[in-house]
Amino acid sequence: MPQRIATNRSRTWMVGASVAGPRHRRTGARNQDAWQAVRRTHGTAIVVADGVGSARFAAEGSRLACKAAIAVFSQLRPCVDPKEIAHSISKEWSEMLRGEEPAEFATTLLLAFRFTTGRLLVGGVGDGLTTVCSPEFPDHCRVLVRPGGEFGETFSISSRTGTRNWRIEEFNDEACTHRALLATDGVSNDLLEPRIAAMTEWLRNRFEGSSSRTSRSGMRNLLVKWPTPGSIDDKSIAMMWRSGGEIS
Amino acid sequence: MSGLEEFTVATPRPLPVIILADVSGSMSEDGKIDALNYAIGEMIKSLALEAPDRAEIQVAVITFGGPRATLHTPLASAASATWTPMQASGLTPMGAAIEIATRLVEDRQAIPSRSYRPVIVLVSDGQPNDDWVTPLRALHASTRGSKADRFALGIGSDPGLTTLNTFLADPSKQVLRADDARQMQRFFQWVTMSVTIRSKSATPDSVVATPPPDLAADLF
Numbered sequence: 001m002p003q004r005i006a007t008n009r010s011r012t013w014m015v016g017a018s019v020a021g022p023r024h025r026r027t028g029a030r031n032q033d034a035w036q037a038v039r040r041t042h043g044t045a046i047v048v049a050d051g052v053g054s055a056r057f058a059a060e061g062s063r064l065a066c067k068a069a070i071a072v073f074s075q076l077r078p079c080v081d082p083k084e085i086a087h088s089i090s091k092e093w094s095e096m097l098r099g100e101e102p103a104e105f106a107t108t109l110l111l112a113f114r115f116t117t118g119r120l121l122v123g124g125v126g127d128g129l130t131t132v133c134s135p136e137f138p139d140h141c142r143v144l145v146r147p148g149g150e151f152g153e154t155f156s157i158s159s160r161t162g163t164r165n166w167r168i169e170e171f172n173d174e175a176c177t178h179r180a181l182l183a184t185d186g187v188s189n190d191l192l193e194p195r196i197a198a199m200t201e202w203l204r205n206r207f208e209g210s211s212s213r214t215s216r217s218g219m220r221n222l223l224v225k226w227p228t229p230g231s232i233d234d235k236s237i238a239m240m241w242r243s244g245g246e247i248s
Numbered sequence: 249m250s251g252l253e254e255f256t257v258a259t260p261r262p263l264p265v266i267i268l269a270d271v272s273g274s275m276s277e278d279g280k281i282d283a284l285n286y287a288i289g290e291m292i293k294s295l296a297l298e299a300p301d302r303a304e305i306q307v308a309v310i311t312f313g314g315p316r317a318t319l320h321t322p323l324a325s326a327a328s329a330t331w332t333p334m335q336a337s338g339l340t341p342m343g344a345a346i347e348i349a350t351r352l353v354e355d356r357q358a359i360p361s362r363s364y365r366p367v368i369v370l371v372s373d374g375q376p377n378d379d380w381v382t383p384l385r386a387l388h389a390s391t392r393g394s395k396a397d398r399f400a401l402g403i404g405s406d407p408g409l410t411t412l413n414t415f416l417a418d419p420s421k422q423v424l425r426a427d428d429a430r431q432m433q434r435f436f437q438w439v440t441m442s443v444t445i446r447s448k449s450a451t452p453d454s455v456v457a458t459p460p461p462d463l464a465a466d467l468f
Contacts (some may be wrong), residue, residue, distance in 0.1 A: 056280070150392065153395070228259075231261075
C-alpha cells in the first residue's frame with residue numbers, strides 16, 4: 001500500500017482567524033474568541049478559545065488561554081504525557097490572572113500540537129470542534145468528543161473540576177496525512193458533520209502555498225461572510241496540516 | 249457565495265417547543281378540548297409568523313388520552329407545521345406522554361446539538377391514570393430533559409397540581425390554572441411570548457423569566 005513519507009521539502013501549514021459575531025459587532029463589544037498559531041523548532045501549534053459569555057472578562061480570558069497554551073507548547077518535550085499538558089496550561093493560565101477570580105475569565109480552550117517527530121496531540125476543554133481528518137480513518141474524519149457543550153452550557157478552563165473535563169488524544173502522523181481542525185461553537189454549531197473532511201480538503205486547497213497574511217485575511221473573510229442565517233456568535237477556526245510528503 | 253455553503257447548515261439553529269396535551273375524556277366537557285385546540289392553533293400561527301432570523305422555532309404536540317399517548321404533531325418548524333385539531337376520549341396516560349417527550353428531547357437526529365434549549369409545556373385537567381412518577385424522574389434525570397424550560401397549565405377544578413408541580417421541579421415557577429377558553433388562550437400567549445423573546449434574544453439559550461399572566465384577573 002502506498003505511503004506518504006515526510007521529506008526535507010515537507011512543511012507544516014497553519015491557518016486561522018477569529019472574528020466578533022454580529023451580536024458583538026452591533027454593540028461594539030470585543031470578540032470573546034481568540035486564536036493563535038506558533039512555529040517552534042520542535043513543532044507547531046494552533047489553539048482557539050471561546051470566552052464564556054457569562055464571564056465578565058471572557059475576552060481577556062480567551063486571549064490569556066491561547067497565550068498560556070502557546071507558552072506551554074514552547075517548553076514541551078515531544079514525548080510529553082498528554083495529561084501533563086492540561087495541568088501545565090491550567091497552571092500557566094491561572095498564574096497569568098495574577099490573583100484575579102478565574103470564573104470571571106472562564107473560557108474554553110482547544111489545541112492541536114504537532115511535533116517534528118510526527119506526534120500529533122489534539123483536544124482541549126469545553127465545547128466547539130476538535131477533529132482530525134485523514135484518508136487513514138473510516139469516513140476520513142475523527143471528531144473528538146469532550147464532555148458537556150449543549151444549550152449554552154460548557155466546561156471551561158476555570159472549572160472547579162480541575163482538568164477532569166479535558167480530553168487530549170494522540171495521533172501518529174509520520175506519514176503527514178492528518179489535518180487538525182479546531183473551531184469554537186460559533187463555527188462548529190453550523191457545520192455539517194459528514195462534510196467536515198471535505199471542508200478541510202477545501203481549506204487546504206484554498207490556503208496551501210499562500211503567505212500567512214493572505215491566509216489569515218482569506219480565512220477572516222470566510223468567517224465574516226458566514227453563510228448560515230441567524231449565526232450570531234463570535235467565530236474562530238484554525239487548521240494545521242503538513243504537506244510535501246511523497247508517495248512511495 | 250464564499251464556497252462554505254457546501255459545508256454548513258442552511259437554516260438557523262432550532263428552538264424546539266414540545267406541548268404535552270391532555271385529551272382524556274374529561275377534556276370533552278365544558279368545551280375544554282375546543283378551547284385547547286384553538287389556543288394551541290393560535291400559538292402555532294403566531295410562532296409561524298416570527299421571522300427565522302436568529303432561531304427557527306419548531307413545534308411538536310404529544311397528546312395523551314384513551315389507551316395511549318401519541319405524537320400528534322411531529323416536530324417541524326412552526327411555519328411548516330400542519331395543525332389538526334385533537335379529539336378527547338378515555339383515560340389520562342400522562343406517563344406515556346412524558347416518555348415520548350423524553351425520547352424526543354434526547355433524540356439527536358430530531359433535536360441536534362446545535363439546537364437551543366427546548367421548551368416543554370404540560371397541559372392537563374386531571375390525575376394521570378398510569379405511572380407518571382418513573383417517566384418524570386427519567387425526564388428530570390436525562391441530560392437534555394433536565395435543561396428544558398418547562399411550563400405547566402392546570403385546567404378546570406381538579407387538574408392534579410401535585411403532578412404538574414413535580415413536572416416543573418422549579419420553585420421559581422408556578423403552575424398556572426385556567427377555567428375557561430380565554431384563560432387557556434392567555435396561557436399559550438404567554439408561552440408564545442416567552443419563546444419569541446428568547447428566539448430574538450442575543451443569547452437564546454438563556455431562559456427569560458417573563459412574568460406569568462394573572463389568569464384569574466380574566467374572571468372579573
